[in-house]
Amino acid sequence: METRAPGPGARRQQGSRPADVADAAVRLTDLSRSYREGERFHPVLRGASTTIHQGECVALLGRSGSGKSTLLNLIAGIDTPDAGEVVVGGVPVTRLTEPGLTRFRRRHIGFVYQFFNLLPTLRVRENIALPLELNHLPSGEIERRTRSMLAAVELESRADAFPDRLSGGEQQRIAIARALVHRPDLVLADEPTGNLDRHSCDLVLELMLSLTRQQGGSLLLVTHSPAVARRADRLLVLEEGRLSEPDSSAITV
Structure with missing residues (x-):
């Protein structure tokens, strides 16, 4: 992936977009993060x-090692920035205690990973229901929502299967159902189509976008894929530790 130099005014530098705080699902301000490598940072x-x-x-584009996963971890409160602030849904994530972060993630954030991260000892329906159980919903509501998500991802017939009996595309559809079953305010997806063939990639991407928008x-x-990135409403590029916003015509394979 490379970024062509766009025409005048096509690239907006970070911070140039008007930020309506009341409308912000996520607001990142001057985030910095370094890691120690031997004697150096x-x-x-x-x-x-x-x-x-x-x-x-x-969609967030960037080269391997550019810090994309680090950025997701900071937004979710899994990692802590050296400086700067993360606000998600009006909640200052960087100021929460560890128990507060755990409760916040369980209620407000859904995660989708490249390698599915389904629990192999749980059946499909049990994997989907897990976020609801962690949030202590009534059993009847857990069953209703689990059935609804199985129908949404068109895998009702696989409800009692274990993850290792599913194809990669089916596993990712279950991972999406699990990420969305508790109706989170924010879904963080880290290369969710990177381990799939083209057909499964298209299916999973459409499913994730449509279900998130419905909710x-x-x-x-x-993502590493410009084709995937263009399906989003907006593009961000992480390069040399900073975020910028090109238009879609500036992104090429």
């Missing part, structure tokens, strides 16, 4: 800032 993020609005699907949530989608 390797900077991954250098004052990264952006706003993702409610109901918006945003009114926001989606931040990390």
